[in-house]
Amino acid sequence: MRYSTDHKQQTRDKLLASSGALAKRGGFASTGVAGLMNAIGLTGGAFYNHFPSKDDLFSEIVRQELSNSPLARLAERGADRARLARCLEQYLSLAHLHNIEGGCPLPPLGVEIARAERPVRELAEHWLVALQAAWAETLQDSALAWALISQCVGALVVGRMLASEAFQDEVLQASRNLVGKVLDEAR
Incomplete structure (x- = not known):
């Protein structure tokens, strides 16, 4: 039985979402x-209908996760300091800390990205540099944005x-206090 193009795309999307989580x-x-495919109810052999390799799947996961990261909202150039401060307050919250699957991909995937092949690291670098540039514009300080x-x-x-x-809350509160202080002093 032949599946429609839509079915193949839906399966690919399910595989990406499940694999990202x-x-x-x-x-x-x-x-x-096999484990990745089993999570969406398919056999391991069907994987190669969607991605040439596991590394290609990881690249796509990194691209998709970074694009949908809570920090991605702050990559828009021209965001003001107040918005940046509000978003960082939410980022440094217990709710975000406990939302591993739905939260920022950098804390759980950072080490794996660092160990990945160069194209994956270049993808992450491109995204991080864009984020840093937007924050640097808002803060008028390149080094502060990286920090x-x-x-x-x-x-x-x-x-x-x-x-x-x-x-956990103590660490997050200390970080919120530091970020708030730094943002106030950098005005």
Whole structure:
């Protein structure tokens, strides 16, 4: 039986969504093709109808996840400081920390991106440089933009490493305070 083009695209979209969630929750490298396909109810052999390789799937996951990241909203040039401050407040929240699958892909996928082939790292670099440039324009400070991106992503990584929600909240609150202070002083 032949499937329609729409069916193939729908299956590809389901595979991307499911694989993105699996990668953010438990790591991409540790899940095989069979496991990725099993998550959407298909056999491993059907994978190659959608992607030439697992690396190609990871590239597409990274592209899609970065494009839909909470930080992507702040990549628009000309965003004002107040909007940036509000978005960073939300980014550095317990709700975001606990929303691994729906949240920013950088904390859960950063190490895997760093270990990935050059095209994946170049894709992530392109996105991060665009984000940094937009923040630098808003802040009128290139170095501060890099520092804030690193602070925010790092705070989520450290927070997720901790078992106690009280300590997670302490890390996030400290980061919110630091970001707020830095944004106030940089005016």
